[in-house]
Amino acid sequence: MASRVVVIGGDAAGMTVAAGLRRRLSTHDEVVVLERGTWTSYSACGIPYWIAGDVGSPEDLVARTPAEHLANGIDLRLGTEATGFDPIARTVSIQDGKTLTYDRLVIATGAEPVRPDLPGIHGDNIYGVQSLDDGQAVIDALARKPKHVVVVGSGYVGLEIAEACVARGFDTTVIEQAPTPVSIVEPVLGEMIAEAMRGQGIKLIVNTGVTGFALDADGRVSAVTTAMDEVAADLVILGLGVTARSALAEAAGLPLGVKGGIVVDEHQRVEGFDGIWAVGDCVVTKDRVTGDLIHLPLGTHANKQGMVAADNIAADVLGEAATLAFPGVVQTSITKFCSLEISRTGLGEKQARDAGFDPVVVSIETTNFAGYMPDPGTMTVLMVADRASRRLLGAQIVGAEDAALRVDVAATALAAGMTVDDVVMLDLAYAPPFSSVWSPILVAARAARKALDG
Template sequence: MGRDRLLVIGGDAAGMSAAAQARRLRPEMRITVLEQGPDVSFSACGIPYWVGGVVADRDLLIARTPAQFAAQDIDVRTGTRAEGIDLGAGTVRTGTGETLGYDRLVVATGGRPARPPVPGLDAEGVHGVHRLADGADMRAAIAAGAKRAVVLGGGYIGLEMAEVLRARGLEVTVVLADPLPMAQLDPDMGERVCAAMGAMGIDVRPGEPVREVETDADGVARAVRTDAGAYEADLVVLGLGMGPEAALAADAGLQLGSTGAVEVDRTQRSVSHPEVSAAGDCSQTWSRITGAAMHVALGTHANKQGRVAGSVIAGTPARFAGVLGTALTKVGDTEVALTGLSSAAAEEAGYACRAETISATTRAGYYPGAEEITVKLISERGSGALLGAQIVGGPGSGKRIDVFATAIWAGLTAEELAGSDLSYAPPFSPTYDPVLVAARVSSRIEQG
């Protein structure tokens, strides 16, 4: 094979994974990466903890620098925005007017914070949690004396930002359109999360979609208005989720899927233009349980998808295996985790399902530091196949979700999981781990 030209648009998780994998497999390939921002390979997931002071140094969030990639003969051009793709000519036009040719193209433009059509949402003082610059702006606002924060949304970003801002001493109000935070959870589990937020002194306002961000005479955000009233704010944080940044791809003629992201096959190649790959938050993926199209903005999937794209471009077969939607976060000392389908999602997908909830402790009850943990397990009636799990509990609870995720991935039933050989020692779990208790309860009811 010749010295093909690989051009990657986007220099974060998916784009750099694709470039690095292609370099490993094809040392002779010419690889160029265009990144509109000043940094590549940074952890957006770490931004809340930098804002909160848990992470002291911005640079700790950067996994690898352009210079490190240059040492691998990967040409990373920061501050360079791709303005247009000509699929017929095989070229990309940059914001500086340069035109770059390619033989293979990876679109890894990532995601963007959801911004509903609300007046004032683009005002100064309204912050996303997407780029390192967003974190710097919020840290500056806090240093300048911000006292009141309003967080819009109660998903992962909303919870994490509410926690760290409260820990920094700000008065925090979380405004939700949904009835409860963490809408991915069943309501009974979401109520536990809401109670944990209240216990931290966070004012949760459910069922109040934002109508306007009010601004002062200088156009700076000063309050968030809902139908129930206005909440004063020195800073406003967008925690309304992430959508795909797919405008560049759509303008070029790449087909978008039902989620609004680039529609790809399981090798991460565009279904309409197989010579182009897409990976990460700009691409559509699929549920391993139902096969339905999904858009999931997580760095774990972006890295895997980029690696698949890079392998295929280099001539090595690879396929992305789908997602379960496994996720983990915390608010204060309360850990929140989920995988697979909620009860509502399972019913919507056509499953006759049952859901069983158990309460236990994270360690042997007599061992110091034992914390409460609640586990909810969703399974299919009749077959007992595992469909989903949710966990809310104290420190040591959340990572147990990985056992459920592995069991669902492997197609186990509740009975098979109940019989599995999990570890035990009093500092780590009761004799029967809460994972096994939930599986055992579910399997016994199914048998009954």
């Protein structure tokens, strides 16, 4: 009997499910995708590079166009916003008042930028950056030659957009509530990032919460206000992170976790609801180190979850056993600020303490290749380990060329539950153009071992 899968949301996660299903199911089975916008399968992570001018057009950020999806047999409906769904009747309501029945439903509604409820937040020229349309709005705003760009928040996106703005010659200020930028790395590394930001001409204001936005007579932003001061601004970009876009799920009574993320099992099934899966930036996912459910919106997870959901839905439709499960994440992330590479995985010190570990934190500085080779750069590797179990809990890197990707070794070690003693003995690649005889991760693991030994 033919069945119908309806997917709400046509970006990375949703389209990965749809494409995966199209490969597995018969042509009698319908795969419908409802996308309220006009874009599909795009890289939100690439938006800052588009703003910077490294990427020429939004089309370049699109992995697969609507036309390609349609040609693949997906019933993709652009400009079609789902306004609700009924898990019992198995129907989705659409903005035109129509309803669509489904046998299986996939929620892939993504995330939306945090817009705190502050005075003036709804003024003009204040943008979050999450969708290609957001990116276009910022590019258009920059084309109007703002005198003062203020980025609120200094996570990766804030940092990347500040870099793009200052590189394009705009007066750029970043306001950060925490004592150092990029608060997902430890302050000792954050200081290095602060220095690099100031070195590029960015005005960095730390320890400062934004209290509101001053608007001119036309409703356009003219300044960002803080407890201490007022910072002139005719373009404001919000880099305060995102929350799950899960209003539809909430209205239907689905279980929600932190930041509104929908709670799913390892097959991306919504717990307690038959025939509903959720994937991507709208779900919470398991942290493999702590076992906690966290909200970690990233394209790489969206793609894996989409793959898992497609496998499980196809198995469900075909009456086969599912083969894939999503094991969760270890909070790996990476970015670059000019030539400074930044990465992290696992838990920071506070996260570790909050999770009930007794963390030991070490940091080492080393060259990024053998010290006798010409012009070695340097990097700082910070490592967090648990005193009792000696387990690796996390690693963070800030440094020059060839520094940050080394965090992947720690990410792999975390997935395997290795101790720092195990990490010290890893057989990592060594040759003078790539590392010293003790590669940076090993140097940090030795320091962690030493700290654990007293």
